[in-house]
Amino acid sequence: MAARDVEARIEAVRRFNRFYTRKIGVLHEGLLQSPFSLAQTRVLYELAHRERPTAGELARDLGLDAGYLSRILAGFAKAGLIEKVHSEADGRQSLLRLTDEGRRTFAPLEVLARDEIGAMLGAHSLDEQDRLVAAMDAIERLLGAKPEATAPYLLRPHQTGDIGWVVAVHGAVYAREY
Amino acid sequence: MAARDVEARIEAVRRFNRFYTRKIGVLHEGLLQSPFSLAQTRVLYELAHRERPTAGELARDLGLDAGYLSRILAGFAKAGLIEKVHSEADGRQSLLRLTDEGRRTFAPLEVLARDEIGAMLGAHSLDEQDRLVAAMDAIERLLGAKPEATAPYLLRPHQTGDIGWVVAVHGAVYAREY
DNA sequence: GCTATTGCTTGACAAAATCAACTATCTTGT
DNA sequence: ACAAGATAGTTGATTTTGTCAAGCAATAGC
Numbered sequence: 147m148a149a150r151d152v153e154a155r156i157e158a159v160r161r162f163n164r165f166y167t168r169k170i171g172v173l174h175e176g177l178l179q180s181p182f183s184l185a186q187t188r189v190l191y192e193l194a195h196r197e198r199p200t201a202g203e204l205a206r207d208l209g210l211d212a213g214y215l216s217r218i219l220a221g222f223a224k225a226g227l228i229e230k231v232h233s234e235a236d237g238r239q240s241l242l243r244l245t246d247e248g249r250r251t252f253a254p255l256e257v258l259a260r261d262e263i264g265a266m267l268g269a270h271s272l273d274e275q276d277r278l279v280a281a282m283d284a285i286e287r288l289l290g291a292k293p294e295a296t297a298p299y300l301l302r303p304h305q306t307g308d309i310g311w312v313v314a315v316h317g318a319v320y321a322r323e324y
Numbered sequence: 325m326a327a328r329d330v331e332a333r334i335e336a337v338r339r340f341n342r343f344y345t346r347k348i349g350v351l352h353e354g355l356l357q358s359p360f361s362l363a364q365t366r367v368l369y370e371l372a373h374r375e376r377p378t379a380g381e382l383a384r385d386l387g388l389d390a391g392y393l394s395r396i397l398a399g400f401a402k403a404g405l406i407e408k409v410h411s412e413a414d415g416r417q418s419l420l421r422l423t424d425e426g427r428r429t430f431a432p433l434e435v436l437a438r439d440e441i442g443a444m445l446g447a448h449s450l451d452e453q454d455r456l457v458a459a460m461d462a463i464e465r466l467l468g469a470k471p472e473a474t475a476p477y478l479l480r481p482h483q484t485g486d487i488g489w490v491v492a493v494h495g496a497v498y499a500r501e502y
Numbered sequence: 503g504c505t506a507t508t509g510c511t512t513g514a515c516a517a518a519a520t521c522a523a524c525t526a527t528c529t530t531g532t
Numbered sequence: 533a534c535a536a537g538a539t540a541g542t543t544g545a546t547t548t549t550g551t552c553a554a555g556c557a558a559t560a561g562c
Contacts, residue, residue, distance in 0.1 A: 155457050156441045162460035163348060163441075164369075169467060170345055171387050183548075191342075202509055209349050214550055216511055238509040238558045263334045263341075270466065278466045279333050281459040282340035288448065288456045289347060361518070380540055392519055394542055416527045416540040 176262040180255050185210065189218055190244075190252050193228060198241040200233070227251055354440040358433055363388060367396055368422075368430050371406060376419040378411070405429055 174184055182190065185208075192204050205215045219242065222228040227248035230240035244252065267275050352362055360368065363386075370382050383393045397420065400406040405426035408418035422430065445453050 152442065152445070153438075155445055155453055156438050158457045158460060159441045159445065160437065162464055163351065164366075165464050165468065166344055167348055167366075168385075168387060170341060170348070173341065185549075188342075188345075200509080201511095205510095209346060211551060212510065213512075213552080216509095220511085236509080236559070240510085259338065260331075260334050263337045264330065266467070267330070267333055267337065274466055275333055277462060279336045281462040281466075282336060284455060284459040285463075286340055286343050288452055288459075289444075290343065363518075378540080383541095389520060390541065391521080391543075394540095398542085414528070414540080418541080 173262060173266075177255065177258060180258065182255070185214070186218055186221075187255060189215065189222075190227075190248075190255070193222075193242060193244050194249065194252050194256075198231075198243055200239040200241060202239065204242075222248070351440060351444070355433065355436060358436065360433070363392070364396055364399075365433060367393065367400075368405075368426075368433070371400075371420060371422050372427065372430050372434075376409075376421055378417040378419060380417065382420075400426070 177184070177187055180187070188208055189204060189210075192199065192208065196203075201212070201215055201219060204210070205212050208215075210218075219228065219230075223230060226245060229243050229245050231243065233239045233241050267278070270278065355362070355365055358365070366386055367382060367388075370377060370386065374381075379390070379393055379397060382388070383390050386393075388396075397406065397408075401408060404423060407421050407423050409421065411417045411419050445456075448456065
């Protein structure tokens with residue numbers, strides 16, 4: 147429980163990240179039969195599940211480049227999948243909405259994605275399925291809450307020869323002398 | 325616990341996938357400062373942690389296109405990061421190995437990646453960290469074991485009007501009549 | 503009102519990934 | 533032993549994906 151375990155925890159998380167990176171890659175292959183790219187699918191999903199999002203909202207939440215997203219949305223609009231309505235409140239932004247055509251197009255993708263996950267789950271007993279979902283919920287709950295933006299965190303125990311602590315805050319890494 | 329819950333489980337897994345897709349994306353941003361792409365980094369990692377892998381082995385395990393990987397490896401070889409040794413056993417394949425230079429190049433990446441995860445963990449209490457790691461281990465254990473390649477799995481409970489079961493096996497989706 | 507900021511778009515470009523064709527080697531069946 | 537087929541890897545052509553900076557219109561802050 148001491149600092150000695152920090153390395154082990156980090157390794158465990160990294161192993162999981164490698165594992166799940168691959169898993170997600172495999173799962174996404176299934177949607178490859180659709181005419182949409184992964185990014186397009188993610189955007190479609192958000193469009194289908196939000197009230198009247200703006201482009202900026204989607205870009206922020208999906209972590210997409212604004213320009214990139216703009217093109218994706220332009221493509222959707224051209225294909226008649228979405229409608230852009232000028233915002234009354236702020237003339238710079240448009241409120242986005244799936245058209246009926248958009249919903250019809252999206253529906254089979256949704257089925258495909260569901261069935262794929264269903265197949266994955268189906269390979270396991272109900273008990274295992276429950277444990278899996280519980281573990282996922284736990285991770286989401288733990289990592290989903292925004293971490294405190296306050297103190298820097300000790301990453302490695304001090305060792306002779308170290309110049310100080312090595313700390314990382316918000317992705318940036320610093321060395322700090324004693 | 326009945327089939328009624330299937331949909332709920334599927335939704336939970338999908339939500340987690342969306343969540344973790346984003347998480348991984350954010351975590352990879354940190355390595356953006358390095359001169360290597362995500363794919364290159366993954367390959368480097370495997371090279372550093374395997375005995376004498378072949379290109380095919382890496383391509384399979386990382387899910388990379390053979391041609392794409394070939395170019396990545398050619399780049400590494402050109403930069404003096406790896407060495408290809410003709411396999412005695414099979415003249416078609418080469419055994420790959422990081423050079424000392426390769427190890428030196430890889431080391432700071434490893435530190436960066438570790439510190440990034442460390443920062444993530446550091447935002448949580450030790451107890452939370454333990455629960456996080458336990459949940460990740462659970463998922464890996466459950467999904468890591470190769471599922472039985474036998475029976476098709478029931479995805480949705482029967483409803484009036486259904487033509488039959490909708491089943492999915494290994495990513496392919498079939499309809500089956502009663 | 504003037505300036506800075508914000509939301510979005512566009513053009514130019516670079517990086518990442520896919521596909522098919524091809525060579526060299528190995529395996530299988532007869 | 534040898535032809536036919538499979539496999540490991542490379543290469544060229546191409547597409548897809550993503551990034552960056554410039555620019556425009558609308559808004560917000562002095």
